Amino acid sequence: MDSPKLYRYMRDEAAIKTIEARAFRVSRLTELNDPFEWRIGIEGYAPELEEALDKQMDGFVEILGQDMGIICFSKEIKDPVLWSHYTNVHRGIAFEVNVNVSPDLVATLHEVDYDKPPITIPLQRLPQMSNSELGELVMNFYKQKSRSWRYEQECRFVIDLKACRPDGGGFLWDKMPPTFITRAIIGFRSSIAEPYLRQALDLNGFQHTQILKAKRSLKTYDIELV
Numbered sequence: 001m002d003s004p005k006l007y008r009y010m011r012d013e014a015a016i017k018t019i020e021a022r023a024f025r026v027s028r029l030t031e032l033n034d035p036f037e038w039r040i041g042i043e044g045y046a047p048e049l050e051e052a053l054d055k056q057m058d059g060f061v062e063i064l065g066q067d068m069g070i071i072c073f074s075k076e077i078k079d080p081v082l083w084s085h086y087t088n089v090h091r092g093i094a095f096e097v098n099v100n101v102s103p104d105l106v107a108t109l110h111e112v113d114y115d116k117p118p119i120t121i122p123l124q125r126l127p128q129m130s131n132s133e134l135g136e137l138v139m140n141f142y143k144q145k146s147r148s149w150r151y152e153q154e155c156r157f158v159i160d161l162k163a164c165r166p167d168g169g170g171f172l173w174d175k176m177p178p179t180f181i182t183r184a185i186i187g188f189r190s191s192i193a194e195p196y197l198r199q200a201l202d203l204n205g206f207q208h209t210q211i212l213k214a215k216r217s218l219k220t221y222d223i224e225l226v
Contacts, residue, residue, distance in 0.1 A: 005097075005098065006075060008024065008071075008094065009085075009094045010087065012088070014092070015095070019206065020200065022205060023174035025170055025171070026070070026159050030058075030061060036145070037061075038061045039141075042122075049123075060134065064135070064138065067161055067162070068160065072154055075153040077096070079151060081151055083214065087187045090187040090189040094187070095183070095185075096183035101177045101180055108157055108158065109157060110143050111143075112144060112149075112152075112154040113144040114144070114150040121137070163175070178205055179208060181209050182208075184201065184206075184212070185214055185225060188223070194211055194213070
């Protein structure tokens with residue numbers, strides 16, 4: 001996939017920590033805001049088995065989450081809903097990144113599909129499947145979400161946690177090239193001053209990152225960049 005511009009929305013404090021650590025925090029699979037993430041659908045079960053099957057899927061996601069995490073980006077920067085949901089109501093920062101600075105990054109980036117139904121398997125087939133077979137199904141399922149999430153226009157990296165830096169019970173992905181973050185866009189309600197952000201960027205090796213300010217359009221529902 002070839003995607004030169006993607007955006008990572010963050011609260012102010014998380015954005016500054018990202019700059020200082022020169023790393024993005026990896027999202028854990030069991031903590032994602034979509035409760036259907038990485039879960040395979042089951043068909044043909046008796047109602048009394050529903051709770052047990054639900055817990056079984058939870059356990060499967062927990063097992064996967066011991067080795068994998070994700071970092072999510074959006075193709076959209078003008079949508080005020082994204083700013084509201086992921087930057088503390090426009091008080092945060094959006095990082096624009098250029099994935100094409102590294103062929104390895106392009107190869108591991110996946111665009112989420114919002115038009116496919118959930119992947120499901122018959123219950124009687126489930127006990128016959130190995131973990132590797134289940135894993136192959138999940139590797140397709142993690143690339144799709146309900147159309148209710150379409151507004152996010154999401155692209156994501158699937159990250160091997162063994163290649164990440166442990167940090168406070170979580171993991172940091174510190175493999176970004178120096179020119180990965182191309183622009184830092186300050187939300188129109190953010191209290192972070194541009195000189196402060198410029199200093200933080202320069203001190204941590206992001207001298208080439210441009211700073212922009214977001215603003216409300218006076219004629220549309222878009223967020224504009226100054």
